[in-house]
Amino acid sequence: MTRKAYYARKIKRAAQLLFYKRHRTPGVKGWELKNKLGSDYPKILKVLDDHLEKLDLQVKTVFEGEAPAGEPTLDELNKARFYVTVRGGFPSKDTKMMGWRIDDIAGLATAISYIISKKGKAPRDEVEDLLRSKLPGWRVEMNMSRYIRSGYLGEDEHGMLYLDWRTRAEVDQKELVDLLLGTES
Amino acid sequence: MSSERIQRVIELCRSVEERGVDPFSVDVDDIIATLQKYFHEWESPEELALDAEAVQYLASVIQNQGDWVKHRSTSLYTDPFLLEEKIKRLDKEELAALFMKAWNPIIEQEQLTINSLAEAMKYWNELAPIDERWQKFGSMQVEAGATTREELVRLKILAETTFLEELETFWKELQQKVGEDEKILYWDFVGGDTYQETLNRAYMTSFLVTYGYATLELVPLEEEVFIVPFKEVRSELAEARTVSVPISVSHEEWTNWKENRQ
Numbered sequence: 001m002t003r004k005a006y007y008a009r010k011i012k013r014a015a016q017l018l019f020y021k022r023h024r025t026p027g028v029k030g031w032e033l034k035n036k037l038g039s040d041y042p043k044i045l046k047v048l049d050d051h052l053e054k055l056d057l058q059v060k061t062v063f064e065g066e067a068p069a070g071e072p073t074l075d076e077l078n079k080a081r082f083y084v085t086v087r088g089g090f091p092s093k094d095t096k097m098m099g100w101r102i103d104d105i106a107g108l109a110t111a112i113s114y115i116i117s118k119k120g121k122a123p124r125d126e127v128e129d130l131l132r133s134k135l136p137g138w139r140v141e142m143n144m145s146r147y148i149r150s151g152y153l154g155e156d157e158h159g160m161l162y163l164d165w166r167t168r169a170e171v172d173q174k175e176l177v178d179l180l181l182g183t184e185s
Numbered sequence: 186m187s188s189e190r191i192q193r194v195i196e197l198c199r200s201v202e203e204r205g206v207d208p209f210s211v212d213v214d215d216i217i218a219t220l221q222k223y224f225h226e227w228e229s230p231e232e233l234a235l236d237a238e239a240v241q242y243l244a245s246v247i248q249n250q251g252d253w254v255k256h257r258s259t260s261l262y263t264d265p266f267l268l269e270e271k272i273k274r275l276d277k278e279e280l281a282a283l284f285m286k287a288w289n290p291i292i293e294q295e296q297l298t299i300n301s302l303a304e305a306m307k308y309w310n311e312l313a314p315i316d317e318r319w320q321k322f323g324s325m326q327v328e329a330g331a332t333t334r335e336e337l338v339r340l341k342i343l344a345e346t347t348f349l350e351e352l353e354t355f356w357k358e359l360q361q362k363v364g365e366d367e368k369i370l371y372w373d374f375v376g377g378d379t380y381q382e383t384l385n386r387a388y389m390t391s392f393l394v395t396y397g398y399a400t401l402e403l404v405p406l407e408e409e410v411f412i413v414p415f416k417e418v419r420s421e422l423a424e425a426r427t428v429s430v431p432i433s434v435s436h437e438e439w440t441n442w443k444e445n446r447q
C-alpha cells in the first residue's frame with residue numbers, strides 16, 4: 001500500500017470514529033484513537049483537521065484538566081478527548097434550526113460567563129438569581145436542568161455549578177469573556 | 186466557649202471550599218492567633234482533633250487563596266462584578282449573538298449499522314413474551330400469628346448459633362489442636378476433608394486473627410505460616426492498626442496438602 005493510500009484509509013477511519021457517536025457522550029479518547037489508528041494518530045488528526053477546515057469544521061482537543069502551555073505530550077494527548085466541532089461560530093439567525101430558543105442561548109451564555117468569572121465554580125442559587133433578571137422564573141429552573149442534562153454545566157454535592165465537558169469542548173471561554181467585556185455599557 | 190469559636194472558624198473555612206466564598210474574606214493571621222491562644226487549653230483528644238481539623242481547613246483556605254491569585258494572573262480572569270454588570274445591561278438578543286461567536290457546537294451523528302440491527306433482531310427474537318417474564322402471582326391472605334425461634338431457624342431466617350458462638354467454638358478447637366506446642370501450621374489447621382470445608386475453615390480462621398483470638402506467625406525463609414492461639418481474647422488487637430496477610434487457599438494447594446498428608 002502506498003503512503004498516500006495508507007493515510008487516506010486512516011483519515012476515513014478517523015472521520016468515522018469522530019463523527020459517529022459510539023458512547024453515551026460524543027467524542028473519542030486519545031487512547032482509543034491510538035488503538036484504532038496507530039501511534040501516529042495525532043498526525044492523521046492534523047490532516048483530517050485540514051480537510052475539515054474547508055467545511056468550517058475542526059478537530060477539537062479537550063485535555064484532562066488545564067490545557068498544556070506548550071506542545072502536548074503523547075501521554076497528554078492519549079488522555080485527552082477529541083471531537084469535531086464547528087470552527088468559526090454560527091450566525092445567530094441559524095439558532096432556531098438547532099432547536100435552541102434565543103432565551104436558552106442567552107441563559108447559557110450568562111451562566112457560563114458568570115461561572116468563568118467565579119474561577120470555574122459558582123453557587124447554583126447565585127446563577128439562578130442572575131438568570132431571573134432576564135428570564136421568567138419558571139424557565140430558569142427548566143433551562144438550568146437542560147444545561148446540566150446536556151453536559152454544559154455540572155453540579156456538585158454542595159450545590160456548586162461548574163463548567164462540564166460540553167462547555168469545555170464547545171465554548172471558547174476566553175473569546176466569550178473578551179466579547180462580553182468588549183461590549184459598550 | 187473556646188471550642189465554639191474554633192467550630193465557627195471551621196465553618197467559615199468550610200464555606201470557602203464548599204460555597205465558593207472569597208478566600209480572602211478569611212483573616213488567616215487572626216485565625217492562627219486564635220488557634221495559638223486556645224491551644225494550651227486543649228486536653229481531651231476531641232479538643233485536639235477539633236484544633237487539627239481547624240488547621241486542616243485553614244490550610245485549604247490558603248491553598249484557595251493561592252489558586253485565586255493564580256487565576257487572577259490568567260487571561261481568563263475577569264472581575265465578577267464587572268462581568269455581572271455587563272450581563273445585566275445586555276439584552277437577550279445581544280447576549281445570544283455574542284455567545285454564538287464563541288460557541289462551536291460538536292458535530293455528532295447517531296446511526297444504526299447492519300451489525301447492530303442484526304444484533305437487535307436476534308435479541309428481539311429471543312426475548313420471551315412479557316406475560317412470561319412478568320408472571321403474575323395471586324396474593325394470598327394469611328392470618329398473623331406467633332412463631333418460635335426453632336421455626337425461624339428451620340426457615341433459615343435465624344442461624345442456629347450466632348457467629349460469635351461459632352467463632353468461640355472454633356477457637357477452642359484451635360487451642361485443643363495446638364495443645365502444648367503453642368502453634369500449628371496454617372494448612373494443618375485449615376485443611377479439611379473437602380475443599381468446601383477448607384474454605385469455611387480458612388474463612389473462620391481469618392476472623393479468629395482479626396478479632397484477636399489468635400495471631401499468625403510467618404517464617405519467610407521456609408515459607409511457612411503458623412497460627413498461634415491466644416489464651417484470652419486480645420480485643421485491643423482488633424482495634425489496632427493491623428497488616429493484612431494474603432494467604433492463597435486454592436484448590437491446587439488443597440490437593441497438594443491432602444496428598445502430602447496421606
